[in-house]
Structures are given as C-alpha cells and as structure tokens.
Amino acid sequence: MVSQKYSKDEVVEDSVSVLNEFQSMPRRTKSHDGKMVCPKCSSFMTMGYDEPECISCGYADYAFTGIKKRLNKRLISSATKHIFRYIGPYPNLFEKLAYVKVVRVGHRAVFAVTCPFCGDGMEQFVLSGKRGDKNEKRYFCGVGHRVSITPRPEGSFGWK
Numbered sequence: 558m559v560s561q562k563y564s565k566d567e568v569v570e571d572s573v574s575v576l577n578e579f580q581s582m583p584r585r586t587k588s589h590d591g592k593m594v595c596p597k598c599s600s601f602m603t604m605g606y607d608e609p610e611c612i613s614c615g616y617a618d619y620a621f622t623g624i625k626k627r628l629n630k631r632l633i634s635s636a637t638k639h640i641f642r643y644i645g646p647y648p649n650l651f652e653k654l655a656y657v658k659v660v661r662v663g664h665r666a667v668f669a670v671t672c673p674f675c676g677d678g679m680e681q682f683v684l685s686g687k688r689g690d691k692n693e694k695r696y697f698c699g700v701g702h703r704v705s706i707t708p709r710p711e712g713s714f715g716w717k
C-alpha cells in the first residue's frame with residue numbers, strides 16, 4: 558500500500574473546501590413528486606415528531622420550522638351548505654332549491670335539510686310499507702311538506 562504525504566496547508570485547505578461545499582448544500586430538497594429528499598444520501602425523508610428525518614442514514618433537519626396546517630377535508634367538519642336541485646317530473650318546481658348541510662348525529666353523518674317551500678328545518682322519516690331506493694332519504698317539515706333526497710346518475714344529489 559502506497560501512502561501519500563500531504564502538507565499541513567494542503568489538508569487545512571482541503572478540509573475548508575469540503576466544509577464550504579457542505580455548507581452550500583441545500584438543507585432540504587424536494588423530488589419531482591414533492592417529497593423531501595435527504596441531502597446526504599438522496600433517499601426520501603419521513604416526518605418525525607418535530608423534524609424531517611432520513612430513515613436510511615439518520616440525518617435529521619433541525620432547522621425545520623414547522624408544518625403547514627393541513628386543511629380538514631372531512632365531510633363533517635367542512636361546514637358547507639350544499640344546494641340540491643329538483644329532479645322530479647314537475648317543471649314548475651325546477652327553480653326550487655333545497656339547502657342541505659351534513660351534520661353529525663351520534664356516530665353517524667346525516668343530512669340537515671331546509672325545506673325548499675317554507676325554509677323550515679326538516680326531519681328524516683321512513684315510510685312504512687313502501688320500499689324506495691336504498692339511497693333515497695325522505696324528510697318532512699312541520700308544515701307537512703315532504704322531500705326525498707336521492708342520488709343522481711352522475712354522482713351528485715337532487716330532491717323530488
């Protein structure tokens with residue numbers, strides 16, 4: 558084995574250039590699909606408790622400041638009021654809209670329907686003896702109006 562001798566100045570100069578190169582490396586890089594890549598070994602990093610860390614080499618990015626809070630995309634907490642159009646056979650009702658909100662009742666998600674005729678809240682009921690569509694939900698208001706929320710062929714909902 559042949560060993561090569563370096564002068565002290567060459568070693569210091571070489572170590573300074575390596576240090577400068579390391580400091581100029583990007584702290585975190587992202588791949589084309591948006592995942593963070595480790596600057597040491599170029600494998601994907603996972604999020605630990607407080608900072609991203611590489612599971613291959615153990616690198617942890619302690620300069621990481623925080624995570625953007627994810628928007629809650631759950632159906633229950635969206636607080637969105639949906640507008641359902643009339644899909645029945647009577648043309649004079651095509652302009653009437655039913656306003657529907659998804660709410661939690663116990664451990665279930667149900668529709669809170671506003672009557673398209675009088676604007677009152679509606680309660681869900683089941684017609685005894687009649688079999689409707691299994692996805693159809695029936696509602697009535699205090700005045701006596703009845704509305705059926707039913708799925709449309711394209712995936713949205715309507716009322717009749």
